[in-house]
Amino acid sequence: MKSIRITTPAKKETYDISFHENFEALASALKAQVGDRKLVLVTDENVHRKTEFLKQYFKDLAAELVVLKPGETEKNWSSIDTILKAGFENGLDRGSVFVAVGGGVVGDMTGFAASIFMRGVPFIQVPTTLLGMVDASIGGKTGIDCEYGKNLIGAIQQPEAVMVCNDFLETLPDLEIKNGIAEMVKHGVVSSEKHFKDLEALATKDWPVVREEILGLAPASMNIKKTIVEADEKEAGQRKFLNFGHTFGHAIELCSNFEIPHGRAVAIGCVMAANYAAERELCDWDLVDRLENIFNQFEVDLTCDIAEEDIWKAMGTDKKKFGSELTLILPKKIGKVDYFNVTL
């Protein structure tokens, strides 16, 4: 079993992203990781219904199960309440553990519930989407959305372990693979021209090949996130770079009432941010072309009929705004971004 080790210097926490060959191997590794602790396992209806993992191995895990409704609109207090109640009603205590088996939505919420349950208990991430594997399960950002904006309520708490199994991707719809690719492209723009070029090369291939081979590039993407999170767990500096495409993207998600999913909104947001930068001569137009091109080749839908004015208005609620100043992460070249303060 291969693994990637993450160490956050501030709190000296260490955890592994481990890779498991199949569901059977994942189930036995998860069982060993949990040990004799009580656990609540959180998932959503799609993962529960579509993937064989819970169907076949749930009994072995001796967990209490919480099955949430799927989707970003469920990322709210009511779901947190459901997770916490399952903890209390099943006698979990400070020595217990929560396990998220799902995409970024389930992962963010389970982590947040764990961070406030009896002032904080450990949690384990088992990401079931590509986006969850390469991005959301790593780095300890947890939380929920509220009427004031996305991810505005939350905590930073690192998971105890991240356990990855590619078998989950077999049931994942193409659109969800594309949402994950959007975050991988973002990682390339933020810090690795090589990763971006590898993705560009893959983008020229037919979709079935892309679907198959994208997994080969996932560890590189995870390593980019790992390096940034290790250097700046609390987002005092360079972790902000990972928000490239997200200030626009979160606003697009909000304005579309979450009909545009996170990954696709980030892709549109990356292109908007790149256009904004090129218009101000902060980067070449060639970068904008490459970015549009790679998303088009991967067939990530960049259409967005929301008025730009509405997107800017929604950006006013973004967490990255202090007073009337908004910090935008803009590209300088592929592999390098920087922050720029914009007055609204």
Ligand SMILES: NC(=O)c1ccc[n+]([C@@H]2O[C@H](COP(=O)([O-])OP(=O)(O)OC[C@H]3O[C@@H](n4cnc5c(N)ncnc54)[C@H](O)[C@@H]3O)[C@@H](O)[C@H]2O)c1
């Ligand atoms: N914490 C972080 O650092 C971080 C980073 C990036 C994104 N996020 C958050 O992650 C969320 C997006 O995550 P996502 O794209 O995984 O969305 P998601 O969790 O909504 O999953 C996408 C869809 O795929 C379904 N699904 C999940 N696994 C499946 C499987 N194996 N087979 C079939 N269907 C499956 C889900 O039910 C859902 O309908 C957003 O809320 C975003 O804010 C967090």
Ligand SMILES: [Zn+2]
């Ligand atoms: Zn994201």
